[in-house]
Amino acid sequence: MKSRVFILYTGGTFGMKTSDTGGLAPSSWDEIIDYLPAIKNQTFFHYFSDIEFTFETLEPVIDSSDITPEAWERIAQKIEENYKDNDGFIVIHGTDTLAYTSSALSFVFENLDKPIVLTGAQLPIFHPRTDGIVNLSNAIYIAGHKAFGIECIPEVCICFNDDVLRGNRAVKTSTNDFEGFSSPNFENLANLEQNITVNSYLLYRRNTKDLRLLSNFSNKVVNVTIFPGYSPLSLIDLINTNKIDGIVLKTFGAGNIPTGKDWTRLIEACEKHNTIVLATTQCPNGKIELGQYESSKSLNSSIVIDGKDITSEAALTKLMWVIGNFTEDKRCKMLTNNLRGEIS
Numbered sequence: 001m002k003s004r005v006f007i008l009y010t011g012g013t014f015g016m017k018t019s020d021t022g023g024l025a026p027s028s029w030d031e032i033i034d035y036l037p038a039i040k041n042q043t044f045f046h047y048f049s050d051i052e053f054t055f056e057t058l059e060p061v062i063d064s065s066d067i068t069p070e071a072w073e074r075i076a077q078k079i080e081e082n083y084k085d086n087d088g089f090i091v092i093h094g095t096d097t098l099a100y101t102s103s104a105l106s107f108v109f110e111n112l113d114k115p116i117v118l119t120g121a122q123l124p125i126f127h128p129r130t131d132g133i134v135n136l137s138n139a140i141y142i143a144g145h146k147a148f149g150i151e152c153i154p155e156v157c158i159c160f161n162d163d164v165l166r167g168n169r170a171v172k173t174s175t176n177d178f179e180g181f182s183s184p185n186f187e188n189l190a191n192l193e194q195n196i197t198v199n200s201y202l203l204y205r206r207n208t209k210d211l212r213l214l215s216n217f218s219n220k221v222v223n224v225t226i227f228p229g230y231s232p233l234s235l236i237d238l239i240n241t242n243k244i245d246g247i248v249l250k251t252f253g254a255g256n257i258p259t260g261k262d263w264t265r266l267i268e269a270c271e272k273h274n275t276i277v278l279a280t281t282q283c284p285n286g287k288i289e290l291g292q293y294e295s296s297k298s299l300n301s302s303i304v305i306d307g308k309d310i311t312s313e314a315a316l317t318k319l320m321w322v323i324g325n326f327t328e329d330k331r332c333k334m335l336t337n338n339l340r341g342e343i344s
């Protein structure tokens with residue numbers, strides 16, 4: 001069966017070359033495609049002969065450290081414009097912020113019924129040992145599932161090395177390994193070994209409701225990692241002057257914070273100004289359990305949301321998205337709910 005795949009190139013190491021000033025910078029898609037004979041000619045072993053590709057570039061191409069919520073919105077719009085005409089979507093993206101983008105996009109799309117696959121590379125495709133070609137080829141199998149008789153993964157996911165990870169469960173765990181991403185609290189959606197195995201029991205059921213996009217993100221949020229000796233006074237100041245509407249508070253262990261008076265004042269200020277606290281853990285594995293220790297008692301407030309086992313990237317983008325799209329009365333419930341499989 002034929003399959004139509006839309007590929008959006010945004011930049012990242014995948015397509016980078018050394019610039020005149022000595023650092024890596026992204027090249028244009030025209031330069032890149034010459035290095036992808038199997039995709040360019042489609043006759044190469046006929047592997048991709050049943051795929052009809054559409055290529056687009058999100059201008060300007062960037063190192064993903066320059067990604068913004070506005071760019072997330074533009075990526076989402078490109079996918080929406082091409083949604084009906086394609087069976088799957090690939091976004092080629094820098095690895096540094098890829099897990100933020102995959103988390104953000106997972107919230108943007110409601111009733112998603114087709115795969116949106118993000119991928120990139122640790123070594124540029126111009127390098128003889130690149131991982132870019134295998135990553136993109138794997139992503140094509142997932143996005144072009146119909147052509148290969150593979151089960152549809154109707155989710156925003158990351159395809160990297162031999163893993164397909166739920167987009168809002170993934171974190172970048174290595175700057176060096178080809179296995180650049182992992183999903184600390186959730187199984188792989190699929191494994192790309194010699195055979196491709198999709199873990200059907202993990203997938204969201206496909207639905208027939210119309211695709212809906214909500215793509216506003218608030219920038220009035222902060223991500224605060226507590227450390228021994230940290231004083232929350234400057235945070236209280238930001239709250240009292242209405243500069244922030246939400247905090248991702250990365251607590252110690254299972255949801256613990258220092259017990260001093262300033263910390264009680266912090267939560268009181270949040271309650272007074274309706275500044276939501278999404279409590280998460282600094283540990284890469286496991287979840288928070290508020291109330292287990294005395295030192296989490298001051299977080300016992302309706303303004304504090306239990307982030308459970310959410311990743312930092314998903315917590316931050318969920319908070320930005322909820323504040324950006326919903327009125328104050330709905331926000332706490334939205335943050336508590338498991339919206340796109342981001343929490344257990």
Ligand code: ASP
Pocket residue numbers: 011012013014062063064065093094095096097120121122
């Ligand atoms: N700095 C690069 C980027 O995120 C790193 C990469 O793609 O691997 O765009």
